[in-house]
Amino acid sequence: MANGILKGKKGIIFGALNDKSIAWQAALKAHAEGADFVLTNAPIAMRMGEIKNLAATCNNAQIIPCDVSKEDEMQNLITKSMEILGGKIDFVLHSVGMSLNIRKGKSYTELDYKFMHDTLDISAISFHRLMKTLYNSDAMQNEGSILALTYIAAQRVFPDYSEMADAKSLLESITRSFGYHFGKRNKVRVNTISQSPTVTTAGSGVKGFGTFVDYAEALSPLGNANAEECADYIVSMFSDYTKKVTMQNLFHDGGFSFTGFSEDVFNVGK
Ligand SMILES: NC(=O)c1ccc[n+]([C@@H]2O[C@H](COP(=O)([O-])OP(=O)(O)OC[C@H]3O[C@@H](n4cnc5c(N)ncnc54)[C@H](O)[C@@H]3O)[C@@H](O)[C@H]2O)c1
Numbered sequence: 001m002a003n004g005i006l007k008g009k010k011g012i013i014f015g016a017l018n019d020k021s022i023a024w025q026a027a028l029k030a031h032a033e034g035a036d037f038v039l040t041n042a043p044i045a046m047r048m049g050e051i052k053n054l055a056a057t058c059n060n061a062q063i064i065p066c067d068v069s070k071e072d073e074m075q076n077l078i079t080k081s082m083e084i085l086g087g088k089i090d091f092v093l094h095s096v097g098m099s100l101n102i103r104k105g106k107s108y109t110e111l112d113y114k115f116m117h118d119t120l121d122i123s124a125i126s127f128h129r130l131m132k133t134l135y136n137s138d139a140m141q142n143e144g145s146i147l148a149l150t151y152i153a154a155q156r157v158f159p160d161y162s163e164m165a166d167a168k169s170l171l172e173s174i175t176r177s178f179g180y181h182f183g184k185r186n187k188v189r190v191n192t193i194s195q196s197p198t199v200t201t202a203g204s205g206v207k208g209f210g211t212f213v214d215y216a217e218a219l220s221p222l223g224n225a226n227a228e229e230c231a232d233y234i235v236s237m238f239s240d241y242t243k244k245v246t247m248q249n250l251f252h253d254g255g256f257s258f259t260g261f262s263e264d265v266f267n268v269g270k
Pocket of ligand 1: 014015016017018020021022023041042045066067068069094095096097098122149150151194195196197198199200201202203204
């Protein structure tokens, strides 16, 4: 159903690890809609090599490694992306998240604070670092669009989501705060998409993830949104059809966030 809504637009896409990744699907859609972009991920993730297959499918997109916790790597990414793409950037997707405490099996009541600092840095503060680098490099095209991905655990408690809930709250706050400044100076919009639980490498790391997915599917009148559907929403947010949407947390969850009750929930796990 491609309509060329990103024709002539230039972007940067973070976080395509494998074909399950939301960013991977977003890259495929952005390419189909006519965009040119640079792909990036942490150097360690790149060693797995799969991103090269994605790049080949997307008009031989260039890949630039960047650990989002490193300021110099972020600056290098932005500078090189402008060189490669031949000018300012129209859209950026931050599709990055990682919880060290979840990975190390530490429960919320027993958080290791060194791990927690790294989690907040990689999953939330990196969004500020990205926008600060874009802002100070005057790298964004006027009326461009910047997006990050979040989860409803920022508003409601999902106990096993642990410290990532705190990271997502911070991410959403940074979105509003930086959205103000970028809007004032460049009419750039900054938003988060709050996505349904989706079977990806990051998602599956959360304990009891399968039950999460089934519960959300049963509660949501439209059912869960998958990664491909999320990618459709992402490209619409990068297009010129959404120029006045900014500083928002946009639920893309089949209605989960506003549903109080559904009988289908009783059948989960039966
Ligand atoms: N899967 C879900 O259920 C779900 C739901 C809502 C929101 N999200 C969010 O969507 C985003 C993308 O996750 P996904 O589900 O596609 O999983 P994913 O595992 O495919 O993507 C996460 C990405 O973050 C990257 N990353 C981790 N540390 C990094 C670092 N230091 N520097 C650069 N990149 C780094 C990983 O390499 C990976 O590509 C995340 O923000 C996640 O929290 C996921």
